[in-house]
Amino acid sequence: MGKTLREKGKGTVKLRHAGLRPTRQRVELAGLLFKSCDRHVTAESLHDEVTGAGVKVSLATVYNTLHQFTEAGLLRQVIVDAARSYFDTNTGDHQHFFLESEGMLIDIPGETIAVAGVPAPPPGLSIDRVDVVVRVRRT
Amino acid sequence: MGKTLREKGKGTVKLRHAGLRPTRQRVELAGLLFKSCDRHVTAESLHDEVTGAGVKVSLATVYNTLHQFTEAGLLRQVIVDAARSYFDTNTGDHQHFFLESEGMLIDIPGETIAVAGVPAPPPGLSIDRVDVVVRVRRT
DNA sequence: TCACAGTTTAGAATCATTCTAATCCCGTTG
């Protein structure tokens, strides 16, 4: 049957757990982002999607939300294109194929690629993360 | 003992060989870029540098030139920061450390890092290049 | 020296992203 009165949905719980007030906008965006696994969105694509679903959310809020989710560890930012930022619902260790002509990102599971021989960083610096981007083109 | 009349300098030769007319601006910029090896510049940093050297070159020309040099294979573009584009005088196979807080790129020679296990791209796509960015932070 | 295609450039335009400051609303209190 339907939701009981006390049910708030997984999205709400997830947001609360992340220390974010579950507003109508955040719940809607989280619903779209985390319904299916492993999504890669831009602010604009997510705004188009939520708007297309008949929900009114400003682009500024989409930007705010993407950054807050990232800060909270729910998303991670992927830098592959000089023109726009991508946000990834897969926060685990993994890499990407990137098809620049279509702005498409495809996950490569973390265990798949092995990076060996990374030298020690210069004194005073420590490694934050190692990103691998496999740039592909239409054949 | 100075240059003879027929001497035009290496920069000019390099530009001609790349099919680019050796204008005053291009010769100046090429001089700064290729005097020492392995430089990483942004349009703004290069503009500041050429301006600081007392040479008048517009920012638009710096952008034009960086793209033309890249097109000609004299530079390669490096995408590591959502905020700005870097251009690299090292066009060979190599990877980078990137210190985001200071916008600093450091080369890692191509033979140093080995990337294994890159899966075959999805049908219809072929690999263009594999970029590795080792993101570092101040300790 | 001439002519012209390629170049340069000032300034406007673009575009993603951020900022402002006014309004709104979630969660708590009484």
Added chain:
DNA sequence: CAACGGGATTAGAATGATTCTAAACTGTGA
């Protein structure tokens, strides 16, 4: 349940890197 307070949303302006436009300039071959 109504009031309250601070976080959240948002329209619109602002920012900043980059690109574009159109007019002036210049390298080069004849």
